[in-house]
Amino acid sequence: MTRILITILGLVFLGSALAQTPPLIRFGRGFAAEEQLWLMSVRTDLTPNQGKRYQLKQILFQANPERFQAFLAGELDGGTAPGLAVIFARAQGVDMKIVASICMEAAGGQYFTTQYMVKDDGPIRSVKDLKGGTIAVVGIKTATDLWARAGLLNAGLVPDKDTKVVPMAFPAIGDAVRTGKVSAGTFVEPFFSAEMAKGGLRKLFTATEALGYDHELLDIFFGEKFLKANPDAVRAFLADYVAVTKYYLANTAQAKTDLHKAGFVRTPLPIYLKTSDWKRDPDARVDVESLKKLSAFMLDKLQWLEKPVNVDSMVDQSYLPR
Amino acid sequence: MRFVLVGIALLGWEAAARSGIWSPLLFPSLVNIGYELGQFLVTAERLHEAWVSLTRALGGFALAAAAGILLGMLMGRSALAAALLDPLFSGTYAVPKLALFPIFIFVFGIGSLSKVALVFLECLYPIVIMTYHGARGVNRVLLWSAQNMGASRAQTLRRIVVPATLPYVFAGFRVAVPVAMIVVVITEMVSSADGLGYLVIYSLSSLKTDRMLAVVVVIALLGYLLDKAIVLARDRLIYWEKLDTYYV
Numbered sequence: 001m002t003r004i005l006i007t008i009l010g011l012v013f014l015g016s017a018l019a020q021t022p023p024l025i026r027f028g029r030g031f032a033a034e035e036q037l038w039l040m041s042v043r044t045d046l047t048p049n050q051g052k053r054y055q056l057k058q059i060l061f062q063a064n065p066e067r068f069q070a071f072l073a074g075e076l077d078g079g080t081a082p083g084l085a086v087i088f089a090r091a092q093g094v095d096m097k098i099v100a101s102i103c104m105e106a107a108g109g110q111y112f113t114t115q116y117m118v119k120d121d122g123p124i125r126s127v128k129d130l131k132g133g134t135i136a137v138v139g140i141k142t143a144t145d146l147w148a149r150a151g152l153l154n155a156g157l158v159p160d161k162d163t164k165v166v167p168m169a170f171p172a173i174g175d176a177v178r179t180g181k182v183s184a185g186t187f188v189e190p191f192f193s194a195e196m197a198k199g200g201l202r203k204l205f206t207a208t209e210a211l212g213y214d215h216e217l218l219d220i221f222f223g224e225k226f227l228k229a230n231p232d233a234v235r236a237f238l239a240d241y242v243a244v245t246k247y248y249l250a251n252t253a254q255a256k257t258d259l260h261k262a263g264f265v266r267t268p269l270p271i272y273l274k275t276s277d278w279k280r281d282p283d284a285r286v287d288v289e290s291l292k293k294l295s296a297f298m299l300d301k302l303q304w305l306e307k308p309v310n311v312d313s314m315v316d317q318s319y320l321p322r
Numbered sequence: 323m324r325f326v327l328v329g330i331a332l333l334g335w336e337a338a339a340r341s342g343i344w345s346p347l348l349f350p351s352l353v354n355i356g357y358e359l360g361q362f363l364v365t366a367e368r369l370h371e372a373w374v375s376l377t378r379a380l381g382g383f384a385l386a387a388a389a390g391i392l393l394g395m396l397m398g399r400s401a402l403a404a405a406l407l408d409p410l411f412s413g414t415y416a417v418p419k420l421a422l423f424p425i426f427i428f429v430f431g432i433g434s435l436s437k438v439a440l441v442f443l444e445c446l447y448p449i450v451i452m453t454y455h456g457a458r459g460v461n462r463v464l465l466w467s468a469q470n471m472g473a474s475r476a477q478t479l480r481r482i483v484v485p486a487t488l489p490y491v492f493a494g495f496r497v498a499v500p501v502a503m504i505v506v507v508i509t510e511m512v513s514s515a516d517g518l519g520y521l522v523i524y525s526l527s528s529l530k531t532d533r534m535l536a537v538v539v540v541i542a543l544l545g546y547l548l549d550k551a552i553v554l555a556r557d558r559l560i561y562w563e564k565l566d567t568y569y570v
Binding site: 064065068069072073088089091092093094134136139140141142160164165166167168169172175176179181182304 | 344348424432513520523524528529
């Protein structure tokens, strides 16, 4: 009799403990430009809600398709993704929403914007000279692919027909351009700084020049079902995220040092500290208009979409701190 | 009867796809895959991509066949060649040559040549090793008989060694052909602006799993047809040794 009572009491306590456990957010992350998110796992002292109102498990993915497949398989609740990747997903009917911004491609000397570079002493002086050549991007239908095609279209060239667009890993692009294996290549930080230090490369155009406006690069998305089931957890997560973003912007060197120490970044620390950064909104607000322009460009100019995507219904910023 | 298992697998797939357990973006219906396959077969651009992959695969395979038969024969009939080359092939057989693809890109460029070169390297091993064992295992009685009858080295090679080795050569071909298709598709997935591997990545990046699986079906069909072509050629050329199996 005593044993039964102890068992029942134990179960009651266990149930009570489980009920108090905050929801776990299984979050798919990438490997570039997501500093403030990584910092949430490295500097938990900056995230007062973590462990109390939500638990965070960050899972690394090398590419967007795998991240979305994991999301579709129910293995992720949310994650990071380029705006255009979420546009693709929404076009296929995936129930996900952008809830916050991570960083933007923005013009202006103080921000980094993705560079397209050519051999310094090579024959290519303008984008038009890329006719008959090859341009290296990091993946097909990625943001780097979109900017490359935009740059070619601006110069009156037809991508794939006049100029081949080929995927190549970031670390290989510098030498591929120098040795003439490709005519031009995409460079993001920290590869951009490392390659510039080596020399022999020259800027042809940038991502913002190709599109002609500042636009969302990376965003945070969540599944709609998760948002509806766990609104408080998402609000708490985003409150911490915004706080960490503000800390990161105010204490960038210290934040980068902490991330490097934790192994999130493998670039040598002196180079990492010197690299310029993408534009990050301190309140994590999403530039919805730029996403609309991107969507229209993908539909009209690139024929990457079969039908228009409703960007307004794709973004929900109501979970961000007011 | 031969296609019962295939039919069961297809029915199982369709049942799973229609169960609603998985997202259709992950597990598309056979109807959708069939539609995309139909679109593939009537779209000139996509057929051209298949042709690009096929020529790369067959180009690398043909080079490997030529070099592999030569090297395998040499190793099989020369103790010195075997002593020199066998450690090289045995020692590097298990190396995943795909890992060398970035180097191949730098040496041969980002176009077809780097892919053909890698297909050549991957196909070379099974052809060399099978040919080597075939040439080494020629029945001694036949060789002695040829020598006793006054056959020259060239005649012995042409009339005894080559016919006795041919079944092994074709066995090597049958291993190498699917390898050629796999390697060409993977290299196109890694770095290419054309070919079936490019179509796979393009479809995946668009979350068009049904279209991607239609391309996979095309790759499988091409592999199947190439294998059948090799079996047909083998049966024609090696008419004295049919592939008969007695089940007990």
